[in-house]
Amino acid sequence: MADLLKIENLELKFNTRHGIVKVLDNISFTLKPGEIFGVAGESGSGKSMTAMALMRLIDKKLIHSIQGKIFFRDTNLLELPEKEFRKLRGNKIAMIFQEPMTSLNPVFSIGFQITETLLLHQNLKPKEADEKAIDLLARVGLPDPKKRLKNYPHELSGGQRQRVMIAMAISCRPDVLIADEPTTALDTTVQAQIFDLLLDIQQELNTAIILITHDMGVLAQMADEIAVMYAGRIVEQGLRDQILDTPEHPYTQSLIACIPKVDVRAEAAGKPPADLSEIAGVVPPLAELSTLKGCSFAGRCPKVFDTCSTLKPPHFRLNKTQTAACHLLEK
Amino acid sequence: MNILRRVFSGLLLIIGVIALNFFLLQLAPGDTAEAIAGSMGGASEELLAEIRQTYGLDKPVLSQLFIYLGDVITFDLGTSYFYNQPVSSLIAQRIGPTILLVLSAIFLSLCIGVPLGVMAAEKPSGGLSYSVTLLALVGYATPVFWSGLMFVIFFASVIPIFPVQGFEDISLRKASFFVRSLDVLHHLILPAITLAIIYLAQYSRMARASMIETLSSDYIRTARAKGLSELTVVYKHGLRNAVLPIITLAGLQFGNLLSGAILVETVFNWPGLGRLIFDAILARDYPTILGVLIISSVMVIVANMLSDMGYRLADPRILKQG
Ligand SMILES: Nc1ncnc2c1ncn2[C@@H]1O[C@H](COP(=O)(O)OP(=O)(O)OP(=O)(O)O)[C@@H](O)[C@H]1O
Ligand SMILES: [Mg+2]
Numbered sequence: 001m002a003d004l005l006k007i008e009n010l011e012l013k014f015n016t017r018h019g020i021v022k023v024l025d026n027i028s029f030t031l032k033p034g035e036i037f038g039v040a041g042e043s044g045s046g047k048s049m050t051a052m053a054l055m056r057l058i059d060k061k062l063i064h065s066i067q068g069k070i071f072f073r074d075t076n077l078l079e080l081p082e083k084e085f086r087k088l089r090g091n092k093i094a095m096i097f098q099e100p101m102t103s104l105n106p107v108f109s110i111g112f113q114i115t116e117t118l119l120l121h122q123n124l125k126p127k128e129a130d131e132k133a134i135d136l137l138a139r140v141g142l143p144d145p146k147k148r149l150k151n152y153p154h155e156l157s158g159g160q161r162q163r164v165m166i167a168m169a170i171s172c173r174p175d176v177l178i179a180d181e182p183t184t185a186l187d188t189t190v191q192a193q194i195f196d197l198l199l200d201i202q203q204e205l206n207t208a209i210i211l212i213t214h215d216m217g218v219l220a221q222m223a224d225e226i227a228v229m230y231a232g233r234i235v236e237q238g239l240r241d242q243i244l245d246t247p248e249h250p251y252t253q254s255l256i257a258c259i260p261k262v263d264v265r266a267e268a269a270g271k272p273p274a275d276l277s278e279i280a281g282v283v284p285p286l287a288e289l290s291t292l293k294g295c296s297f298a299g300r301c302p303k304v305f306d307t308c309s310t311l312k313p314p315h316f317r318l319n320k321t322q323t324a325a326c327h328l329l330e331k
Numbered sequence: 332m333n334i335l336r337r338v339f340s341g342l343l344l345i346i347g348v349i350a351l352n353f354f355l356l357q358l359a360p361g362d363t364a365e366a367i368a369g370s371m372g373g374a375s376e377e378l379l380a381e382i383r384q385t386y387g388l389d390k391p392v393l394s395q396l397f398i399y400l401g402d403v404i405t406f407d408l409g410t411s412y413f414y415n416q417p418v419s420s421l422i423a424q425r426i427g428p429t430i431l432l433v434l435s436a437i438f439l440s441l442c443i444g445v446p447l448g449v450m451a452a453e454k455p456s457g458g459l460s461y462s463v464t465l466l467a468l469v470g471y472a473t474p475v476f477w478s479g480l481m482f483v484i485f486f487a488s489v490i491p492i493f494p495v496q497g498f499e500d501i502s503l504r505k506a507s508f509f510v511r512s513l514d515v516l517h518h519l520i521l522p523a524i525t526l527a528i529i530y531l532a533q534y535s536r537m538a539r540a541s542m543i544e545t546l547s548s549d550y551i552r553t554a555r556a557k558g559l560s561e562l563t564v565v566y567k568h569g570l571r572n573a574v575l576p577i578i579t580l581a582g583l584q585f586g587n588l589l590s591g592a593i594l595v596e597t598v599f600n601w602p603g604l605g606r607l608i609f610d611a612i613l614a615r616d617y618p619t620i621l622g623v624l625i626i627s628s629v630m631v632i633v634a635n636m637l638s639d640m641g642y643r644l645a646d647p648r649i650l651k652q653g
Contacts, residue, residue, distance in 0.1 A: 056556055057556060058551060086558045086559075086560065087558065088558070089555075089556060089557070089558040090556055090558035090559075091558055092555035094556070095556050097549065097552070097553065097556075099549050102548065102549040102550065103549045103550055103552070103553045104553065105550040105553070105554065105568050105571075105572070106550070106572065106646070106647070106648055106649060107571050107572055107645065107646060108568075108571075109647075116557065116559070117557045117558070118556065120558055120559065141547055152647040152648070154647070154648045165553070168553075168557070212395055224535065
């Protein structure tokens with residue numbers, strides 16, 4: 001199948017107080033129509049920045065340089081004039097965010113905010129847009145959708161607001177939907193509902209979803225393909241089963257070990273389920289990373305050896321679909 | 332219900348203001364009867380006693396207050412010692428020009444200050460942004476009477492394109508309504524600008540700060556993610572939120588604006604309440620002073636209520652709460 005989205009060697013640098021820092025380093029991946037592409041990694045690994053770069057939503061004042069190519073079908077999004085790109089944004093490429101509580105404008109009604117997108121990208125009369133908004137709210141499972149149109153965000157719960165965000169994002173039947181930790185702020189039962197909804201939508205509209213999360217367990221259930229990010233870099237990437245069953249990068253391995261349910265042995269031994277914080281140490285600060293010669297995970301890696309601190313590991317291709325960036329694979 | 336409660340507490344507030352002003356004026360040095368007699372030219376003991384009786388000055392202070400309060404309820408604000416006219420009709424003549432002046436100043440400062448602040452917020456470290464900060468500083472630090480006097484000097488002698496005194500040109504008394512309105516507007520320009528300068532500075536600074544904060548919020552990112560143009564993002568999604576604290580500020584500052592108007596009216600000889608109270612203070616004309624104070628406190632309270640209601644209309648979050 002033809003690629004829907006193809007990201008080639010995306011590199012993003014920021015101007016910061018500590019000088020120029022590399023936030024994204026050589027990011028490459030492709031997305032096929034209807035595919036769910038999972039992105040995992042700890043806080044600060046650059047997941048959101050990858051998404052924001054795709055949406056071209058990063059504050060221009062921050063950007064020192066952005067290089068590489070982002071092809072949507074045949075157009076390079078990074079070269080598209082702002083005005084042309086706006087026709088795609090919110091229309092064919094849409095995004096839902098991590099913060100449902102604050103992502104809706106408090107002074108406009110739900111109906112207004114949904115129809116605004118519809119009227120912007122589609123040739124509809126206000127009346128038709130209203131009807132479509134009601135359909136959308138019903139589609140995302142909001143009870144009493146007609147009444148909800150007149151509600152304001154503060155009258156809805158977090159889960160309901162995230163449903164509204166999803167309704168807004170899918171209103172123009174996007175080809176690509178970026179979901180950046182869409183459930184982090186919600187409680188567990190609601191989380192499961194939102195993921196179910198996303199799966200339904202993906203099947204119904206054949207929308208490709210980039211699903212960002214720090215929870216490997218979620219990706220184990222939903223993703224077709226998984227990329228693991230660390231310190232602005234994709235350190236391992238492959239089909240879901242490859243990543244889950246034969247992870248090659250030590251960082252991926254420790255992430256997998258953190259999936260509570262999969263870790264049967266730990267449970268049998270009566271140990272509490274592990275979580276991410278059990279990987280000792282923290283991600284080095286960006287400013288430090290820029291001066292680092294070797295592998296950015298070296299400081300925390302259980303399998304570290306000499307080469308790791310002197311040479312940055314390239315991406316090794318393990319087979320047709322899996323790559324990993326670790327010196328261990330050279331041998 | 333809600334509105335009724337507000338009106339009621341507003342009324343209580345006004346009664347409090349009257350009582351307070353009343354007692355403060357009692358504390359002022361000097362004898363009222365003597366001041367009145369002085370303005371008439373002579374002061375025999377008999378005359379003083381007569382004056383005291385006519386104006387009720389011989390009664391105990393507290394009963395003077397209650398008599399006064401009773402009169403106020405029937406819109407009788409007493410008779411001016413100085414003008415020998417009912418205070419209410421004095422106020423009726425003067426309130427129009429003051430309201431015109433104050434509203435024009437608010438209008439000018441909002442219409443110029445807010446867009447200026449918004450544009451500055453779009454580039455927080457740009458040249459315009461620094462200019463707004465500087466303007467705010469200068470505008471805030473410049474006393475109204477000084478900038479007023481500078482205008483007077485400049486437009487009276489250097490380029491006399493605007494009149495610097497009064498409300499209208501008496502020679503146009505017989506002209507059509509349209510011509511007279513234009514003439515009043517022409518007279519209004521300098522006083523209104525003078526009064527607007529301070530508030531323009533404050534509103535632009537406030538708008539800048541409020542807008543910078545708003546533009547960094549998540550829903551602005553959502554608006555951009557929808558594909559809206561930057562103009563729509565800033566002026567529809569941003570400004571609608573950023574304007575909320577400005578509405579409050581405008582309401583809270585109405586009182587300051589009125590006191591600023593006293594100075595401006597004095598400098599430009601604008602026949603409003605400010606000019607009236609200024610003359611009344613010089614003449615120790617207590618009924619007039621009290622009357623103007625009451626009317627201004629009513630105006631301040633009404634302005635606060637209006638801005639409160641404006642805020643409620645603009646922000647759905649507090650619409651349904653007490
Ligand atoms: N406004 C900013 N200014 C400077 N650096 C920033 C800014 N926003 C993000 N960064 C840096 O970019 C890097 C990547 O951040 P990003 O938000 O993409 O992380 P993330 O993987 O999404 O983490 P999380 O799981 O917490 O959402 C971080 O190291 C962060 O410090
Ligand atoms: Mg993030």
